[in-house]
Amino acid sequence: KAGVTQTPRYLIKTRGQQVTLSCSPISGHRSVSWYQQTPGQGLQFLFEYFSETQRNKGNFPGRFSGRQFSNSRSEMNVSTLELGDSALYLCASSLGGSPSTDTQYFGPGTRLTVL
């Protein structure tokens, strides 16, 4: 079974631009979560989608948004990029069932650099 895939793997943008990142979950997985990883803040939760609905959102500004499609693929968008948005953006997928048994599996990430 193929793992979680993310595109693009690397991205360079300038301040003020916007960016869209894509995530394809493991086949059969209906939950997709997004995380930001930086050296200073570590791994931080952005949001989680399940069946095209946002179920949970972390403490990030409204410039960060996402969506999920009927095939469970997800995109996240960051508008008006800031230097501090430079990070590794990780997508994780899971079946989305009971949290007592649900396990999240991560994709390789998208390395975003904002100049």
Place this chain on the structure above:
Amino acid sequence: GQSLEQPSEVTAVEGAIVQINCTYQTSGFYGLSWYQQHDGGAPTFLSYNALDGLEETGRFSSFLSRSDSYGYLLLQELQMKDSASYFCAVVISSGSARQLTFGSGTQLTVLP
């Protein structure tokens, strides 16, 4: 709020056993996960404990005590390739929503 504490660095030699502890304070706790991350790579799932006790998967074992808000990852027969960052993460759920909240990570260095 939520907080997780784990050591920032651990060093051990090949063939040894190392234990990485994790204590947490959180609400909506469902379980404790462990992930391994090599430099430049993505976190790789190692184990998940929803119930108290020890879970063993090959050279890796993970333990959880819900009453003590404490868990650990035990790595046996250390190999050079085990040098990586190890993150504990609590699974938090409120209603149907859930998320992983990660600790700051433990950098494990395995020496020859």
